[in-house]
Amino acid sequence: MFYIILLLSYLLGSVNFAIIIAKHKGINITQEGSGNPGSSNALRVLGKKYALGVLIGDMLKGAVCVLLGLYFHESINPFLFGLVSVFGHCFPVFYHFKGGKGVATFLGSYLSYLIFVPSENYSGSFKFLIFLILLATFVLIAKFFKVSAVASLITIIISSFFIISDTNDQLVNLMTVLVVLIIIFQHRTNIKRLLEGKENKF
Numbered sequence: 001m002f003y004i005i006l007l008l009s010y011l012l013g014s015v016n017f018a019i020i021i022a023k024h025k026g027i028n029i030t031q032e033g034s035g036n037p038g039s040s041n042a043l044r045v046l047g048k049k050y051a052l053g054v055l056i057g058d059m060l061k062g063a064v065c066v067l068l069g070l071y072f073h074e075s076i077n078p079f080l081f082g083l084v085s086v087f088g089h090c091f092p093v094f095y096h097f098k099g100g101k102g103v104a105t106f107l108g109s110y111l112s113y114l115i116f117v118p119s120e121n122y123s124g125s126f127k128f129l130i131f132l133i134l135l136a137t138f139v140l141i142a143k144f145f146k147v148s149a150v151a152s153l154i155t156i157i158i159s160s161f162f163i164i165s166d167t168n169d170q171l172v173n174l175m176t177v178l179v180v181l182i183i184i185f186q187h188r189t190n191i192k193r194l195l196e197g198k199e200n201k202f
Helices: 002-014 015-025 037-046 048-072 077-089 103-116 124-145 150-165 169-184 187-194
Strands: none
Touching: 002 048, 002 077, 015 037, 015 048, 037 048, 048 077, 048 103, 077 103, 077 169, 103 124, 103 150, 103 169, 124 150, 150 169, 150 187, 169 187
């Protein structure tokens, strides 16, 4: 059962809502805007309504994988399955392993983890405080820099700190670091443009 849900998490992560929604509108989103099949590019290419649908879909698939992982709660940290879904989003089997950047799926997984998985070290009120910290971090940085990549990466890094400090599961900690590094790698073109002062603002 463990390997079945692990595979299912990867396959769910591989479902790309930006590509699906854009295709429904007759658009190949990988050839429009930045070419990235994620919510930021969906906002540029498809507009707010469809970008919101992409964002919700990408977050939900990570959240669902964590919920599936609750089946193993006594023996395996459910966040592991959310991390696998992020890997699927970044390297989807359905799209020749060329996917999105993983931010929404990672945050959806962590939000589900905060809400549904009993914490090893944090109280319920502190978990709610973590959510507020992450929300405020993203909103304030996005408003100040007006660059979604900066807000996304900083929010992801802060999230990973809370994840690692909340569990003694070495596999989850190692996977969290690996997935965060993958997300940073997926943002390599954004980082290059930032260093050149050419990154798109909103």
